[in-house]
Amino acid sequence: MIYPKIPLAQTVIELCRAKGVKHIVISPGSRNAPLTIGFSNNDNFKCYSVVDERCAAFFALGIAQKLQEPTAVVCTSGSALLNYYPAVAEAFYSDIPLLVISADRPKHLIGVGDGQTINQPNVFENHILYSANLKQDLEEDTLEEKEELPIFKSLENKLETLLGLKQSIQEFNEIEINKAINISIAKKGPVHINVPFNEPLYDMVEELSVKPEVVEPPAEHLDVDESIMQDCISKWNNAKRKLVLVGVNQPNQIEQEWLAILAKDKSVLVFTETTSNIHHDSFFPSIDKIIAPLNTEEFKDLQPEILLTFGGLIVSKKIKAFLRTYKPKEHWHIDTKKANDTFFCLSKFIETSPNYFFSKFLNEVSTVESSYQPIWERVKQHRRAKHSEYLERIEFSDFSAFSQVLKTIPDNTVLQLSNSSTVRYVQLFNLNKTLEVYCNRGTSGIDGSTSTAIGFASASKKQTTLITGDLSFLYDSNGLWNTHIPNNFRIIVINNQGGGIFRILPGHKNTDNFDAYFETKHNLTAEHLCNMYGFDYSKALNEDELKHSLETFYTSSSQPKLLEIFTPKNLNDEILLNYFKYIK
Template sequence: MDHNQHIAELAPLLEGVGIKQLILCPGSRNAPLIQLFTRNHSFSCHSIVDERSAGYVALGMARQLYEPVGIVTTSGTAVLNLAPAVAEARYQNLPLFIFTADRSPEDIAQFNNQLIDQFEPFQRNVKGFYELPPQAGDKKELMEILSQVENLAYAALAAPRGPVHFNVPLNEPLYENLPDPFIYLAGSGSVSEPEGENSPDSGSLSGNSKILFLAGMGGGQEEMRTLLEELTGSMQAVVVAENIANMPSDRFIANPELLIAAADEQEQSDLVPDFVVSFGGQVVSKQLKLFLKSHEHRLLQLKADPLPELRNMVNTAGIGTGESTNSYLQAWKNLEKRLIIKSLHFIENAGFSNLTAVHRIFSSLPGDAVLHLGNSASIRYSQLLPLRKDLMYYSNRGTSGIDGCVSTAVGAAMVSDRLHVLVVGDLSFVYDSNALWNNKFPDNLKIIVLNDGGGGVFRLIEGPGRMDFFEEYSVTHHPVSLELIAQAYGRRAQRAGDMNNLEEKLANLFLPDPGISILEVDTSGSKNSSIFRDFLTHNRK
């Protein structure tokens, strides 16, 4: 049997579990894996040099397509560069299939090149790990290898989904044609729903209990939105669904950060729930988290797929008569109506700053766009502005790091025909600028960089500014020219330094095929932190 027969058999198996997109990072040890995928026309292969960026590109594709995506790297430290994206995929429940080439185990500690111990490097951030043998001795061993690969593949797709890691020792010769596969292990695996913990008793939620349904980060589902709307009509229930939950509804609350930060003591008392029913991913609002922690309530966590339990709740509660009977929802809506009007009045009259620029950017976005939000200031500003129902909102809030915001947006746009717009801070953009190093950089991605000259988000937080080290070690001013970075990667950039200029440049940015990829919004000379604090004070009056 050919020493790479077990490698040749992987292609039909992986095609059978739904992998279509592969990110291939260059190398020598992984040459058989690159050959495996590039010779099979069922796979779309994309070359990304920087493994850290490649991991996030794959993540963006998996999130956009809602399907598994594979990544292939060579051996050594290339593997470790995937770690940030793997952790983010773990907390976003995204099925990344990681294939890392390796030498045989006996080569470790033999002073060979590009060699580290690659056994379970991602530990608890993957759903499983399998190290393939260097080769299969006979058909029985081959079947055992394929069975292990298939089982782990289906584990990645079982709720809650997540990344899995296949370490693949490969012996020389590396540059010879792979044999044809002769076994096809048809999909004998299954994807099952795990048992939930703390599943709610629908009966305990009836009566006059005030229930807060907390919808975390997710892709949004029409049935889920309909079920939750019905529950707000039949129970004393409120649904808090931030923009990244992607469940817009006039009956839901999308701006908890804005509302709770400005609510007086009596208003906050009216908002306190008896039960919190949570599902989905992360929640951004710090004010909401502090509010819920400071008041007693019973927390009920739904399963990875909350639809069955939501259907059961609707059937138990029956169809209500509408919002007018829901005094708990009305308390939230009264506060929302007042604060949306008040906050927009402030923003429309405030000076040029990050806050007012983000408002103008969001207002200018074409309908049906996919909006990617960088971590730190970008996502926080978005929480204070009215939700646009015609947009999709995404952000890497699994681990909330700045390291792959640009690459994730690139990956999503590469597999989509829609307009994708990334709003990101200057440090995040510079940190992940290798995302621009892509032969297939998507023309349907527009990047808007809020350049306030450093980590301006720390100026919005109470406390850091009192420290002696603040300016040098927290804000971290930088001399980087964003325009020159763009030029280095063959991208065209514009710059706007005031509101009139911003409106003009935004109009150019969204013209059909203008050839401009990046818009720098320079607010480094603006009073960003004082305008933001004045905004919060204005809303509390």
């Protein structure tokens, strides 16, 4: 096998292999050549070449999102590393194990005007679980690293000290690499390993010169203190209005038997977001459809005594506003890692997995007689009927386009959503329960949605469909500059010629200032990008064209496909705002 000659590069690669890191996303560069040589010549790794570092990081994030295991991104020194930051922040807030490995210049070349140098150690300080700043290897035939060496009195002492320093540096680097990868595995988040290399960078050998020690990650701790559990059981059994709110959640994380117990209890409402990936006929998806038309008295009727939350960040601004105004007496959040006080009333952080908690909790609680669920079940059925009526009345628009698109996505496939208006529209519809739904809700940015979806698709055997807005798609168009896109990947672009969500928000519309700086009006399309990157392109300008396009959109093909749906930007906001009035 071929290895880089530099021992530090060998150490990084061998510890990645030992810890089960399998996917390596590499952006081209010279300073990272030792890492590129090592990873790409080792059959234990699947390597991907993605030129644009921002896209590369989101592509890796998509792989990690699918596999739930550390996925590495490798770049050269300098500003290349900074392009990873949006994906690092997303991984930090979405609990996705992203392993950032950056090559760096030696210390003596930093801050002296050398090319491609910035201050790389701790560059992600506010959005990283751990930063491992490695030390450069010392070479026996040079004393370049003078800051590491004392003044020697004899050659013998000099060599002994040099060998001791080499051993000390190797041990330090092994500890730091082990710690970084273990934290990414155990705590599900991004870590950064900064690796300084001196030239020559391209020398190769056929035998390893290091055998790094492998430190296993700590075992997961799930137990809940008995006094906390008993307090929860007692309060739950005495409450007649309990609201369970589920945010971003991986598919198949919660056993169906626990969901069935929650569904049977008439004192419990389970509100689920589109990204929750949990379903039951008695649960309440499409939260905004339920609560947007409520008045003050109805909000008081909905106000829970206990709010139990699990999963990641919440999309619905309306549920956040409701629970911040009509606070529950108790708010419990279940998570292995962190508890956000989203509603400013957090009373218990139950530090375990939701599945483990329910396995211990739900067998001990009693079913409470209550009218809470039946009352709101009638509201849900009323809203659904009015929703269907409204769709029959409206013109072709964003709203009707989403309705048509969501009905046609094939069973047992993956749906990736971009942020802003896309995920919010989808929240208004009851989705096919066989779909797996993902969205970058950690930072909720429009950047990187396409690259993330492509990364996910490359690691998944299931067909993946991305629904995205025009601005999000154009913003991340370099994501299509990727040779790893599967032929069954599909993109649907809702093109309303700008940032349509700003037409729904308060403010003056239809002014030059609004068009230029808020809506960012444009006349661009995806057609030429599809021609350049080898996508099968089709478009729809009305309901009939959309129906016709969707009939063959998911069939097998020799290249990925993109469908661009053009909607009337001056009608979309009016139709959406009138929807909430109509369904009341």
